Amino acid sequence: MRIFRRSSVAALIASLVLEAASAQAGPSFGGQVSAVLDGDSITVVDAGQREVQVRLVQIDAPEFGQADWQASRQSLSELLLGRTVTVEGVDADRYGRVVGRVWRDGTDASLEQVRRGMAWVYRQYAADQAYFRAEEDARKERRGLWSRPHPVPPWRFRHRAETGASRFQRSPSKSTAKCGAKRRCAEMVSCEEARFYLLRCGVKSLDRDGDGIPCEELC
Incomplete structure (x- = not known):
């Protein structure tokens, strides 16, 4: 096998x-x-x-x-x-x-x-x-x-953000640069992860009121 x-x-x-x-x-x-x-x-x-x-x-x-x-x-x-x-x-x-x-x-x-x-x-x-x-x-x-x-x-803004978030990216419990299977706010561990899934992965269910801010309880 x-x-x-x-x-x-x-x-x-x-x-x-x-x-x-x-x-x-x-x-x-x-x-x-x-x-x-x-x-x-x-x-x-x-x-x-x-x-x-x-x-x-x-x-x-x-x-x-x-x-x-x-x-x-x-x-x-x-x-x-x-x-x-x-x-x-x-x-x-x-x-x-x-x-x-x-x-x-x-x-x-x-x-x-x-x-x-x-x-x-x-x-x-x-x-x-x-x-x-x-x-x-x-x-x-x-x-x-x-x-x-x-x-x-x-x-340039992304480069600064990536540099400043290097510790966040190294943490195995946080989001990575790849889109996963998460679709609900309850599955997000941080506002940064929720933003990534909304903006880069296109998970619209995280922004139900359409104001561009995902998971208000986190963000």
Whole structure:
């Protein structure tokens, strides 16, 4: 009988999740936006009534805890929530989300978020020069996050948070960087874990009133 180590099983599960997301990430698909998790992440219910987590391509919006997080999320909600969209899947990220360009009535949601000053161009992954021009215009016009003197890019904010939370991440009783099977607030051990499951894993049941704050008893 073949015995698998826990690490091997976890790796297998992670690979299966990415494989499933990658299958959805190829051709375009349509659906209705049922939730906006933050300024660059949404949930789309496709034609088969499946919930698909989608990360908008080429942009990076403020993280939970940053000054403009709520404004960025609200902007994307006004643009997409409850609307029918087309997703051009291009990749899958490590959280199993489809990474793609989201269109609503001919409007590129990623580009519109940048135009409004509600997201940065994600320089590590961006190639479309229209995005950079839109960001420069938003910066000059001091729209959205650019109205602040020194806005902090999300990737820098995450790096600071990860550095400061190194002890938290080492604790085996706390959450890790992988999405697990938890779905209820009663299963969360901290506010940080609840935020991770809501924002990165798309577990909407943790935020029943839709205010962006999960598990109020913890947070």
